[in-house]
Amino acid sequence: MQVIGLTETQEDLLKEYVNVFIGKAANMLSEMANQRILLSVPEVKLVNMAEDAASDSVLTAHGHVVSSSMRFGKSFSGRALLVFPSKKAKVLVDACMGIPYAGDDENDPQDLADTDFDVLKEISNVILNSVVGDFSNLIGTHVDFSIPDVELVFVSKDQQKSYLQDNVYMLTLYTNFLLSEAHVEGVIVIALGVHSLNLLIDKINEILESYNE
Amino acid sequence: MNDFFYEVLDKLNIGIVLLDEQLNVRYWNAWMINKTDITISKALGASIGELSHRLGEPKYKGLLQGVLSSGNSRFLSGAIHGDFFKVRGHNYTDKCLQNVQLERVVHDNESMLLVQVFDMTDQYGRVQHMKEFIKRLTQENDEIRQDEERARRLAYNDQLTGLPNRLFFENNVRSRLEEMLSKGVSTEHFAIGFIDLDNLKGINDQYGHRTGDFLLKEMALRLKRSLKKGDLVARLSGDEFAVLIENRDGTEDIKVTLEKLVNYFDEKVIVDKFVLDLTYSIGISCFPDNGSDLETLLDKADKALYHVKKNGKAGYAFYDENYS
Numbered sequence: 147m148q149v150i151g152l153t154e155t156q157e158d159l160l161k162e163y164v165n166v167f168i169g170k171a172a173n174m175l176s177e178m179a180n181q182r183i184l185l186s187v188p189e190v191k192l193v194n195m196a197e198d199a200a201s202d203s204v205l206t207a208h209g210h211v212v213s214s215s216m217r218f219g220k221s222f223s224g225r226a227l228l229v230f231p232s233k234k235a236k237v238l239v240d241a242c243m244g245i246p247y248a249g250d251d252e253n254d255p256q257d258l259a260d261t262d263f264d265v266l267k268e269i270s271n272v273i274l275n276s277v278v279g280d281f282s283n284l285i286g287t288h289v290d291f292s293i294p295d296v297e298l299v300f301v302s303k304d305q306q307k308s309y310l311q312d313n314v315y316m317l318t319l320y321t322n323f324l325l326s327e328a329h330v331e332g333v334i335v336i337a338l339g340v341h342s343l344n345l346l347i348d349k350i351n352e353i354l355e356s357y358n359e
Numbered sequence: 360m361n362d363f364f365y366e367v368l369d370k371l372n373i374g375i376v377l378l379d380e381q382l383n384v385r386y387w388n389a390w391m392i393n394k395t396d397i398t399i400s401k402a403l404g405a406s407i408g409e410l411s412h413r414l415g416e417p418k419y420k421g422l423l424q425g426v427l428s429s430g431n432s433r434f435l436s437g438a439i440h441g442d443f444f445k446v447r448g449h450n451y452t453d454k455c456l457q458n459v460q461l462e463r464v465v466h467d468n469e470s471m472l473l474v475q476v477f478d479m480t481d482q483y484g485r486v487q488h489m490k491e492f493i494k495r496l497t498q499e500n501d502e503i504r505q506d507e508e509r510a511r512r513l514a515y516n517d518q519l520t521g522l523p524n525r526l527f528f529e530n531n532v533r534s535r536l537e538e539m540l541s542k543g544v545s546t547e548h549f550a551i552g553f554i555d556l557d558n559l560k561g562i563n564d565q566y567g568h569r570t571g572d573f574l575l576k577e578m579a580l581r582l583k584r585s586l587k588k589g590d591l592v593a594r595l596s597g598d599e600f601a602v603l604i605e606n607r608d609g610t611e612d613i614k615v616t617l618e619k620l621v622n623y624f625d626e627k628v629i630v631d632k633f634v635l636d637l638t639y640s641i642g643i644s645c646f647p648d649n650g651s652d653l654e655t656l657l658d659k660a661d662k663a664l665y666h667v668k669k670n671g672k673a674g675y676a677f678y679d680e681n682y683s
Contacts, residue, residue, distance in 0.1 A: 177418065178439060242439055259486045261479065264436035264458055271434040279431050293434045293460060 152192045156350050161190045163284060164277065164319055171276035175269065179242040184324040185273075187334075191318045192343075212258070213299050214270030218278050218291035222345055224338040226278050226291070228270045228321075232258060232298060234330045238323060239265045247327035263296045270294040277319070277334060285349050315343050374444070374457075374476030377464075382407045382423055385471060394478065396447040407474075413443040414474075426461045427472050433461040437479045444476060456483045517594040519572060520579035528593035528601055532653050535603070540651060548606035550613045553642045553660035554582070557672045559598040562635065570630045574637055577628050581637075585619040601657075606645075617641060617675045624673055640667040641675035649678050 152160070164187045172185035210232035217225050230238065237247065239262045274294055282289040316337045323330040338346065368375045369389035377386035387402035397410055407423070408415025414423065426433050435443075437456030449455050456479040464473045515527035523531070532551065556578055563571040575598070582592045582600060591603040604613050620641065628637045642664025650656045663678040670676075 259490065261436070261438040261456070261483055261486055264434075264479070265438045268434050268436040268439060271432070275431045275433070279429065288430075291431070292462075293432050 152347070155354060156347065157190050157192075159350055159354060160317075161187060163280075164190055167277050167280035168273070168319075168321065170280070171273045174272045174276070175242070178268070178272070180244065181241065181326055183241075184322075186322050186324070187319045188322060189320040191320075193316045193318050209301065211299050211301055212266060212296065214266060214274070214294040214296045216270075216274055216278075216291050216294040219282075219289045219342070220287070222282055222285050222287045222289055222342045224336060224342055226274045226294075227335040227337070228273055228294070228332060229335065230330065230332040234332065235266055236262065237328045238269065238325070238330045238332075241325040241328060241330075242269065247325075258298060263298075267294060267296045270296060273321075273334065278336070281336065281346070285345050287345075315340070317343075317346075374474075374478075376402075376407070376474040376476070378407055378423070378472040378474060380427060380470055382420065382472070384410065391444070391476065394446050394476075395444050411443050412445065413440065423461060423472055426463055427470055430463045432463070435459040435461070437477075437483065442480075446478070446480070449480070453480075454483060455480050520576055520594050522579050522583070522600075523591070523593040525593060525595045525601075528591065528595065528603070529653060531591055532603055532656075536646065536651065536653065539646075548645060548647070550602075550604045550606060550643050550645050551656045551660045552602040552604060552617075552675075553657065553664045554600040554602065555640050555664060555668065556598040556600075557638045557640060566630065566633060566635075570633070570635075573630045574628060574635065577637055578639060581620065581623045585616055585623070587616070590616070600639075601660075613643070613645075617643070621673075621675060638673035640664055640672045642667060642678065643675060644678040 168185045168187055172183055175183045175185070211229055212232050212235040213227055213229050215225055215227040217223075236258055239258075240247065242265055271293055275291070278289060278291060316335045319334040319336070321332045321334050323332065365386070365388075368386070371388065371390060374391045374394060375386065375388040376384060376391060379385050384402045384405050384407060387397070387399050391397065391402070392399060395410070402410060406415075408420065413419055422433060422435075425431070435458065437458045440459075442455040442457045443459050444457065446455055458477040458479050460475040460477075462473045462475075464471050515523055517524045535549070556575060559571055559574070562574060575594070578600065579592070579594065582602060586592055586602065586604065589605045593601050595601050604616050606612050620639075624636070624638045626637070627634045629635075642660045642662065644650065644656045644659035644663060646656060649659045659678040659682075662682040663676045666679075666682050667674050667676045
């Protein structure tokens with residue numbers, strides 16, 4: 147099987163676009179939480195889990211993670227996920243609910259109540275809608291998607307590599323949430339099949355060529 | 360849509376509302392009627408803003424229109440937004456929470472907005488009660504631990520000087536002895552020092568008990584400062600103190616500590632304008648040379664102490680067979 151990769155220029159362009167996409171989500175989240183929330187994506191990577199399972203991201207971290215995921219698409223299809231370490235997820239939920247920041251160490255995965263999962267569902271809904279919707283607009287196709295499912299997952303050391311492995315390519319967007327008192331890091335993953343990935347790469351190349359003309 | 364589907368929607372245990380593109384109600388299911396007390400005749404054709412205090416706000420109207428135009432579903436959590444529809448008979452001193460899910464549906468080329476309403480009030484209430492219960496348990500547990508710690512401190516500490524008391528000292532020395540004897544280690548040594556503050560009775564008689572207490576506290580400080588990590592000092596009673604000095608480099612190590620203690624004799628103590636001497640007498644016994652149980656070691660240290668006192672006080676002596 148031929149392994150698809152992204153050049154540095156392609157990654158840079160994607161990063162630029164993704165930061166615009168996520169900016170809209172940040173505005174919506176800020177309005178929702180009644181406080182300024184800044185979102186940025188400092189790094190975009192295309193990861194083939196079968197080839198590259200050695201990265202040290204949230205994805206390959208072990209322990210409790212909160213994962214929101216939704217399937218999307220028709221011609222451009224895949225699965226979108228927003229993944230946080232559970233302690234960070236609680237910080238984000240508290241910030242959105244106006245609960246004062248108690249420090250990361252105060253939080254325990256067991257502290258996440260059902261209502262917290264609802265808040266995470268809404269946060270994921272806003273972010274993933276924004277990113278996936280804008281990706282589909284970029285490619286010029288319409289995608290269908292639903293409300294994400296949120297779950298608390300314990301990823302053991304042995305499972306680090308197999309988590310999400312059934313998806314071949316993952317566009318990994320390392321995401322920073324800057325809240326008034328805390329800083330939360332998460333990862334947005336757009337898992338794509340080869341066909342959808344090629345659609346995206348073709349579009350990126352088309353944009354790059356138009357710059358060069 | 361046919362009546363059968365409306366009947367099905369009426370059976371659901373969630374609120375279902377259908378809105379047209381102008382955000383007017385096209386369907387309002389039985390759950391909504393029961394919860395809100397808004398009849399179907401009043402709901403049908405009404406603007407959603409007239410029926411929902413929340414969804415009538417410009418921010419939410421924009422959101423509803425966004426879902427209609429983009430087709431991107433939205434989820435709104437009650438934990439953040441509170442309630443969307445006023446519930447009949449709800450006591451509003453308690454929070455009322457509803458999750459709402461917004462989705463675009465298309466029927467005969469007409470886009471409509473499906474609003475699903477989930478009442479989370481009971482669940483939220485249960486979670487809140489559980490959180491409060493856990494918080495209360497945690498507080499009680501903390502209080503119990505603090506009480507235990509306080510009781511432990513009281514049981515093992517001398518109130519005046521803050522030093523460990525006789526009970527703590529004896530338990531500690533016994534456990535060290537047991538450990539050393541069980542290992543059969545003959546190379547490890549330590550010294551037990553019996554210490555008396557010289558002339559406490561005279562000071563109490565002449566200057567009062569407050570001055571005597573001050574001297575005892577000062578003596579405790581000097582003892583603590585002279586000892587190394589691993590050594591132990593305790594106030595046994597009245598003017599009696601005891602030390603355990605670990606022997607790291609032969610008996611010389613013990614002598615270094617004793618010299619430190621004695622060197623303090625040059626430092627006078629000022630209490631209420633009186634300049635007083637603070638001296639003490641120290642009797643030393645060594646494990647294992649002078650004994651291998653606490654009673655013997657204390658007894659021999661006491662004999663050495665007696666020897667110092669008999670010979671002018673303000674000094675130290677190691678136990679000698681001749682003192683018996």
